[in-house]
């Protein structure tokens with residue numbers, strides 16, 4: 274009987290964890306969408322399709338060919354020859370930003386999951402650790 278109660282507890286606790294991750298994901302996704310529409314969609318377009326040869330599309334599953342580290346550095350520091358390998362592909366380049374680590378976590382949660390780029394919830398700790406290693 275005791276074992277059963279412990280088992281039930283374990284199940285309840287683990288499903289709680291799943292739910293709180295889901296709630297966090299939803300919150301990040303919604304905030305990320307808001308930031309995207311305000312700060313990114315004028316270049317990359319609301320649907321992520323980009324603009325001809327000027328602004329790359331973000332919705333064709335190619336995002337992570339840059340790698341999530343490079344994307345996060347790009348979001349903070351903009352494209353310059355040392356922060357991305359491909360900065361000569363586009364002209365004009367992407368400007369640096371004053372986004373906080375939380376905003377970057379929310380934005381990347383949004384763009385990575387919205388357009389199936391293989392990542393889901395990004396957390397602030399991971400963003401901070403990546404940012405500390407960007408080549409500036």
Ligand code: HEC
Pocket residue numbers: 309312313314315316317327328329330331335336339344347348352353357359360361362363364365366367368370380384
């Ligand atoms: C002024 C226009 C402009 C704005 C605003 C802008 N970008 Fe960009 N973005 C670019 C350009 C140009 C590139 C290509 C840069 C390069 O390759 O060096 C780019 C590249 C990217 C890439 C890499 C795509 C790839 O496959 O190479 C991502 C991801 C990205 N932008 C996301 C964002 C997000 C998210 C925002 C909002 C915070 C944003 N951008 C705001 C112009 C812009």
